[in-house]
Amino acid sequence: MSNKIEIHKLDLHYGKFQALKAVDMPIRERSITALIGPSGCGKSTLLRCLNRMNDLIAGVKVKGRVLLDGQDIYAPGVEVPELRKRVGMVFQRPNPFPLSVYDNVAYGLRVAGLRTRARTAEIVEKSLKGAWLWENLKDRLDSPALELPLDQQQRLCIARLLAVEPEVILMDEPCSALDPIATMKVEELMMELKKDYTIVIVTHNMQQAARVSEYSGYMLLGDMVEFGLTANIFTNPADPRTQDYITGRYG
Amino acid sequence: MERHFDTELIQLKQQLLKMGALAEAMIESAVKSLVERDSAKLEQIFRQEQEVNSLQLAVDEDCLRLMALYQPTAGDLRFLLGVTKINAELERLGDQAVNIGEIVERLLKEPQLKPLIDIPKMAGIASSMVRDSLNAFVDRDIAQAQAVLLLDDQLDDLRNRVVEELIEFMTREPGSVSRAVQLISVARILERIGDHATNIAEAVIFVVQGRDIRHHSQQ
Numbered sequence: 249m250s251n252k253i254e255i256h257k258l259d260l261h262y263g264k265f266q267a268l269k270a271v272d273m274p275i276r277e278r279s280i281t282a283l284i285g286p287s288g289c290g291k292s293t294l295l296r297c298l299n300r301m302n303d304l305i306a307g308v309k310v311k312g313r314v315l316l317d318g319q320d321i322y323a324p325g326v327e328v329p330e331l332r333k334r335v336g337m338v339f340q341r342p343n344p345f346p347l348s349v350y351d352n353v354a355y356g357l358r359v360a361g362l363r364t365r366a367r368t369a370e371i372v373e374k375s376l377k378g379a380w381l382w383e384n385l386k387d388r389l390d391s392p393a394l395e396l397p398l399d400q401q402q403r404l405c406i407a408r409l410l411a412v413e414p415e416v417i418l419m420d421e422p423c424s425a426l427d428p429i430a431t432m433k434v435e436e437l438m439m440e441l442k443k444d445y446t447i448v449i450v451t452h453n454m455q456q457a458a459r460v461s462e463y464s465g466y467m468l469l470g471d472m473v474e475f476g477l478t479a480n481i482f483t484n485p486a487d488p489r490t491q492d493y494i495t496g497r498y499g
Numbered sequence: 500m501e502r503h504f505d506t507e508l509i510q511l512k513q514q515l516l517k518m519g520a521l522a523e524a525m526i527e528s529a530v531k532s533l534v535e536r537d538s539a540k541l542e543q544i545f546r547q548e549q550e551v552n553s554l555q556l557a558v559d560e561d562c563l564r565l566m567a568l569y570q571p572t573a574g575d576l577r578f579l580l581g582v583t584k585i586n587a588e589l590e591r592l593g594d595q596a597v598n599i600g601e602i603v604e605r606l607l608k609e610p611q612l613k614p615l616i617d618i619p620k621m622a623g624i625a626s627s628m629v630r631d632s633l634n635a636f637v638d639r640d641i642a643q644a645q646a647v648l649l650l651d652d653q654l655d656d657l658r659n660r661v662v663e664e665l666i667e668f669m670t671r672e673p674g675s676v677s678r679a680v681q682l683i684s685v686a687r688i689l690e691r692i693g694d695h696a697t698n699i700a701e702a703v704i705f706v707v708q709g710r711d712i713r714h715h716s717q718q
Contacts, residue, residue, distance in 0.1 A: 481573075
């Protein structure tokens with residue numbers, strides 16, 4: 249399996265504070281990579297570098313390279329909206345638009361200039377099916393998205409992403425607002441999605457990282473302490489700091 | 500940070516060591532009964548086996564409970580897996596001591612065949628292998644675990660010598676066959692005890708380093 253993304257010597261400063269220190273990490277195509285580490289370690293910052301979400305924050309300086317299919321996404325001339333279409337993001341709290349279920353999924357298509365009604369309907373259906381929502385919602389496409397249960401809202405946000413055909417899906421604590429059953433549904437969906445997409449997830453839930461990911465990176469104070477196969481990290485980590493964190497001794 | 504889980508692991512370890520001490524004492528008493536031709540300790544060995552058996556159940560139950568409740572990872576997970584393996588080996592050690600004890604009961608009904616030399620030597624090596632493998636577990640001492648693995652060859656060689664010698668004995672004196680066969684069994688049991696200690700030492704290496712060296716695997 250090849251690398252979808254390669255991160256080389258990535259530094260990030262928020263003003264004078266260095267949040268990422270020479271981070272190196274590969275992200276394998278069509279697999280789930282988990283970023284773990286204590287709060288403030290830089291894992292969400294690293295995640296947001298992958299589609300240049302940090303550009304929106306004043307005072308952020310990024311050095312180093314992030315290659316998506318071999319092309320540096322920080323190179324001059326990169327179209328950031330186009331990048332964010334290829335590398336989409338799901339957030340901690342489901343954030344559907346205050347629109348109908350249908351319009352949430354169709355929104356990105358309209359922004360992208362798709363005007364034909366039949367084609368839009370086709371993609372909405374395919375995206376809702378991809379997020380395991382079609383059976384639940386096919387008769388309620390006009391309902392307000394904000395009235396759905398939280399896990400359906402989260403999966404609607406995933407459907408909204410799928411509609412614009414991303415290649416990489418970034419997930420920042422996607423289950424932290426969900427109960428265990430809803431969490432399980434999202435995890436199962438992730439495992440289905442990785443057949444077609446490359447997924448990177450930030451999670452505080454160690455068991456979630458262990459359950460869903462093939463690769464894990466453990467971060468501490470802006471350093472990538474250890475990166476490797478999740479099965480190895482959770483049975484025989486190479487670095488004592490990783491061991492302390494995943495066994496709950498850290499802190 | 501001290502975890503509540505650590506307290507549980509320490510308690511589990513103590514239980515396993517109690518079992519180890521029992522198994523060790525049982526083996527020593529069994530061999531002593533044979534060498535000194537004294538049946539006084541045999542009853543005690545049979546009683547202690549019951550104790551080892553119930554400890555085995557308790558240790559396994561604890562491991563299962565800790566795995567389910569704490570979902571351990573990394574070193575903690577390897578520790579619990581190691582404890583279940585060592586637990587099974589200790590229970591078998593107890594059984595082997597009883598097997599020797601039963602043979603001794605029969606042998607003591609007949610006159611001594613010959614003064615024993617190599618069998619006590621084997622017993623000494625086997626006992627120290629058991630003791631050292633348990634110490635290696637307590638101290639997380641890889642060097643000591645590896646030393647146990649090396650002793651196993653000496654035990655195998657001695658066993659072969661004992662068997663050869665006793666076969667010669669039987670050929671010369673047909674009247675010695677039943678006693679010689681029993682002594683061969685003792686030698687084989689002592690060799691098996693060395694194998695159990697070897698398994699414990701291998702489990703220690705797995706617990707400490709995450710390397711599985713069984714069957715000479717290269718991982």
